[in-house]
Amino acid sequence: MSVNFIYLVKSLSMKKVLILLLCFIAQFAKAQNGYPVPPVDSKRLFYIQHSNNHNTYVYDAGIKNGKLDDEEPVVVYRIVYTKGGIKDDLTVIQRTMAYGVELDTTAEKLCTFTLAAYPEKKLRLEIGKNGEPYVTVNVNGKNIILKKMFLFANKTGTKVEYIDFYGKDITKGKDVVERFYPS
Numbered sequence: 001m002s003v004n005f006i007y008l009v010k011s012l013s014m015k016k017v018l019i020l021l022l023c024f025i026a027q028f029a030k031a032q033n034g035y036p037v038p039p040v041d042s043k044r045l046f047y048i049q050h051s052n053n054h055n056t057y058v059y060d061a062g063i064k065n066g067k068l069d070d071e072e073p074v075v076v077y078r079i080v081y082t083k084g085g086i087k088d089d090l091t092v093i094q095r096t097m098a099y100g101v102e103l104d105t106t107a108e109k110l111c112t113f114t115l116a117a118y119p120e121k122k123l124r125l126e127i128g129k130n131g132e133p134y135v136t137v138n139v140n141g142k143n144i145i146l147k148k149m150f151l152f153a154n155k156t157g158t159k160v161e162y163i164d165f166y167g168k169d170i171t172k173g174k175d176v177v178e179r180f181y182p183s
Contacts, residue, residue, distance in 0.1 A: 034054075035049055035054055035056075036054055036056065036079075036081055036085070038056055038058050038079055041060060042132070043060040043061045043062075043063060043075075043133060044058070044059075044060055044061075045059040045060060045061055045074070045125065045133060045134065045135045045146070046059050046135055046146045046147050046148055046149065046167075047059065047148055047149075048099065048148070048149045048150075048151065049148070049149075049150050049151070050150070050151035050152075050153050050157070050160075051150075051151065051152045051153055052153055052155065052157045053081070053082055054081040054082065055078055055079065055080050055081055055082055056078065056079045056081065057076065057077075057078050057090070057094075057099040058076070058077055058078065058079060059074055059075070059076055059101075059135070060074075060075045060076075060077075061073065061074065061075070061125060061127070061133035062074060062075045063127070063133065066127070066131065067108040067109060067127070068106060068107070068108060068109060068110070068111055068125070068127065068133075070106060073103065073106050073111040073113075073125060074101045074103070074111065074113055074125060076090060076095075076099060076100060076101060077089060077090065078090055078094070078099070095116065096116055097116055097117065098115075098116055098117045099115065099116065099117070100115070100116040101113045101114070101115060101116070102114050102115075102116065102119065104122070109126060109127040110124070110125070110126050110127075111124075111125040111126075112124050112125070113125065117160070118182060121137065121180075122137070122138075123135050123136070123137050123146070124136045124137070134146075136170065137165065137167075139165045139178040139180050140178050140179075140180065142169055142170075142171075142176065142178055143169075143170045143171070144165060144167035144168060144169055144170060144176055144178065145167045145168045145170060146165060146166075146167045147166050147167045147168070148165075148166040148167075149163055149164065149165055149166070150163065150164045150166070151163050152164070160182055161181075162179055162180060162181045162182070163179070163180045163182065164177050164178070164179055164180075165177065165178045165179075165180060
């Protein structure tokens with residue numbers, strides 16, 4: 001610790017230190033308090049939420065007869081919580097500029113794809129031995145089974161400051177949150 005920081009802490013009352021600590025913790029927790037969780041679905045891969053409203057972008061596996069659907073292996077839609085939680089298609093802008101998917105390869109039980117906003121971030125959809133679909137992604141050198149992404153955007157929603165990836169570390173089997181800063 002730096003000497004300046006130690007001096008600052010010693011010069012503050014315990015009450016002020018606790019207030020500063022709570023403010024620091026609240027900075028990390030504030031973005032997702034009160035956010036709805038989409039209804040559970042056996043085909044659910046992951047979902048995306050952002051800091052500007054509660055609307056949620058959902059990614060489900062398109063499965064027919066135990067195999068990935070050739071035409072639509074990843075089904076994307078939004079839940080518009082600002083309008084009572086209705087399920088709706090993506091707008092053209094959402095599909096082409098942000099939340100839509102671009103398929104790279106598709107096989108019976110494997111598909112690689114990217115999101116429109118981040119074509120450099122590859123996602124891999126697989127159907128596991130148990131028949132359950134899941135998506136893996138590499139974030140900060142860790143391969144995780146993705147469950148949720150949370151985008152921290154500016155007030156207008158035009159620039160994403162960073163993304164928190166929530167999932168399970170494949171090698172350790174533990175829940176993780178990895179922060180990614182898009183370039």
